[in-house]
Amino acid sequence: MKKIYSYLLIALLILVLAACNNSNNNESANEEETAQTETKSVIDEIKERGVLRVAVFSDKPPFGYVDEKGENQGYDIVLAKRIAKDLLGDESKIEYVITEPQARVDLLKSDKVDIVLANFTVTPERAEQVDFAHPYMKVAIGVVSAEKSPISSVEELKGKKLIVPKGTTAETFFMKNYPEVELVKYDQINEAFEALKDGRGDALAQDNALLFSWANNNPGFTVALPTLGELDYIAPAVKKGNTELLEWLNVEIEKLYEEKFFTKAYEETLKPAFGETIKADAVVVESKVE
Structure with missing residues (x-):
């Protein structure tokens, strides 16, 4: 009888040790998964998602509007496409999120968009709630x-x-x-x-x-x-504290300055609407603003 009790105690001890080992393994796996999630960059998340979520206007031609074919057009859209092309390799990899002026900040705060390109004027009050990249319009x-x-x-x-x-x-x-x-x-x-x-x-x-x-x-x-x-000045905006995407955007915009990208975008989208009385340099920005 003593031998049977001994065997039972040994078996019980083995089960307890096995359970502890599984628990430790699960905890380690969870910690590793959490660590991987925490270290995954914002840009990696966008690339993994496969689309860039951009807030734009649908009723503000020639900056952001939807044409008769249901397609997004305008000065802001030209910039959005170039950002998507340089970030994801394809200008069509964009999810346009239509917004009204008063909703732009909330879209960023709630993580519903990555970038706001809805003719967003930089102000001190807004800069307390979102982070602005280099400007592209004045x-x-x-x-x-x-x-x-x-x-x-x-x-x-x-x-x-x-x-x-x-x-x-x-x-x-x-x-x-x-x-x-x-x-x-x-x-x-x-x-x-x-x-x-x-x-x-x-x-x-x-x-x-x-x-x-x-x-x-x-x-x-x-x-x-x-x-x-x-x-x-008008500039792209990202969620407050999203330093990685902000820095990427600033480098991107500085590259676009060198190409005179915004002047070309003006000629394509704004000049036909403005007529000959307004010149590109009265509207576009092609260098950093201190």
Whole structure:
């Protein structure tokens, strides 16, 4: 009987040791898997996914819009395709995520996109929430109005309604500097322009580069107030702290500067919309901005 108890104790001991060994092996495997996940770079994840997720506009020609064939077009799209080509070897490996101005920051924070290329103006407030790469456009706030009653100064907006798209630098600028001006706000950019055409406001404030194009293609309207505030820059944005992708983008953009890529993109996408009155160097950036 003592021998049987001894055998049982030995068997039980073997089972306990085996269970401990399996547990240690599982823990080691989990730790190794976690370590591999933690060390996997952001760029490796994009390459493994096989597509670059880019936030763009669908209703802001000539910068970002969807054409009659349902294809994304515009100045921002030309840049997105080049980034995808240099990062993934194929300009078509892009998942376009359509956005409105007020949603751009949240898309990055929630990891729904890798890069925002939606005409994103650099501001100190935004730079606290996202990281901006080198710029590829320069812009100021402008005001477009009807030719029959042009607005050429902020003083002329007193007692009138100014249309602004929500989440734009134009909205912020007027709320901060001219709170007495009555703002009529719209979620979508195309809605804002339709409101101006319908007479639901006396003028519309937005990036002047966009207004030059819109007025050129909409007879009866003029950008009589082309510049307000300081000159701003438009740049790609990545999630705050995404240093690896930010550094890759900066190197990429510096290479594009050397190629005069943005001037060529202007000639292809913006010049036909702007006409001959606006020159490339008034809009594009081809060198680092300190």
